[in-house]
Amino acid sequence: MNEVLISKEEMQTMLKSVFLKYSFTEQQADTLSRIHTESTLDGISSHGINRIPVFIDYVRRGLINIEAIPEKIAEMGSMERWDGNLGSGVLNAITATERTISLAKNHGMGLVALRNTNHWMRGGTYGWQAANQDCIAIMFTNTTPNMPAWGGKHNRIGNNPLVIAIPRKEGHIVLDMAMSQYSFGKMENLLLKNETLPFNGGWDSHDQLSKNPKDIIDSGRSIPVGYWKGSALSMILDMLATLLSAGNSTFKIGQKGSETAISQVFLCIDPSVFSDKELQEELINEIIAYTKDVDPMKKGGATFYPGERTLAVRTKNRKEGMKVSSKIWNEILALAR
Incomplete structure (x- = not known):
């Protein structure tokens, strides 16, 4: 694959011009360009720069409502239901995460169930967002049916990404995984x-x-990752996202012909309510140290905690620039004209 080297600043500026061209506000364009650039900077081009042409196609087709504002439709204590009104999945997810963090800071734990939203791109973005504000996070989304349930031939379940984040001084732990062995991105x-x-x-x-x-x-x-186990977990996540948001299931999403109007759950916990922060750090570091204290399977190999390699890639790409597919970059340039 032919690649070009793009700096963080160049990519963010170019993407902002694309979003402005398609009538996003200045603030929305700033946020969207930053999030897609950060995903690419972290080595997740599949859900960063590579998703831009698909995202703009959804905007053109009216599947993403650029004027939509997410709204709260129900609440009970530290739990809320929101409707994304078919707006940008990234903008909706940022709003939902911020609200969940606020609920957690006020109640110790907060949950926002979001319906009628769109693809949130890299789910880990919102795990990092929560961890940066010292919150534990558990988040997941359903998708269009893109996997067979174990034992079946036809697609009936989604790869339903799951994010779990834990704040840590030496580097946050952020798990971001789909229920498929590999995401389509x-x-x-x-x-x-x-x-x-x-x-x-x-x-x-x-x-x-x-x-x-x-x-x-x-x-x-x-x-499915883990074969029948991943199949079952995918179904459970779909059930929870659908029930808690009163939104669309993978079945209903699949009937639309495009992956839109999906359902998501954002759960945050404020661990400071336990007032033993130093002990928490010790326990996390104990688990990481024990996991790493092994002989590698292959010479030069190592074990990593979730999110560790992301931090290394981020540092490298900030210094050296990001390698981007020439084909994708040319598509971005064409969209900006």
Whole structure:
């Protein structure tokens, strides 16, 4: 894959011009360009720069309402339901996360269930957002059906990303994982690089497990992580997101023809209510140290806590610039004209 080296400042400026062209406000354009750039800076191009053409296509088709404002529709103590009114998934998720953090600061724990929103891009963004404000976070979303339930042939469940974040002085712990072995964004990124998957990621059109991202993208059938376990967890997350938000299930989303009007849950906990912050840090570091104190399977290998490599990639890309697909970058330039 041909690549170009782009600085953080250059990317953010270019993306802002794209969002302004498509009638987002100055503030919205600032936020969207920052979030997509930060995802790319952290090495998640699949849900950063690479998603821009798809995002703009959704705007053009009216699937994303750029004038939408999320609104609270129900509340009970530290729990609330919100409606995203089909606005930008990123902007809605930032609002929901901020509200959840506020509820957690006031009550010790807060929950916002959000319906009728759109793709939140990199889910980890909101885990980092919460951890940066010293909150533990558990967040998840449902999606269009893009995996067969274990034992079935046809797509009936979503890859339903799950985010869990824990604040930590030496570097936050942030788990960001889909229920599929690989997200479709990750597979599209590998396809751009003409690379194969290290492990089977789904089925091809002949019902054979494959490491070829193109075969899996063409078939539209990814494999659940942990096989039957990932299948069950996907179903549970879909149920929770749908029930708590009173929104659309993966079944209903699949009937729309495009991945829109999805349901999400944002849960935050303020650990400071326990007034033993130093002990909390010690316990987390104890687990990390114990996990790392092993002989590597391969020479030069190591174990990592969730989010550790993200911090390393972020530091490297800030210094050296981000490698971006020439094809994608040219598409971005065309959108800005």
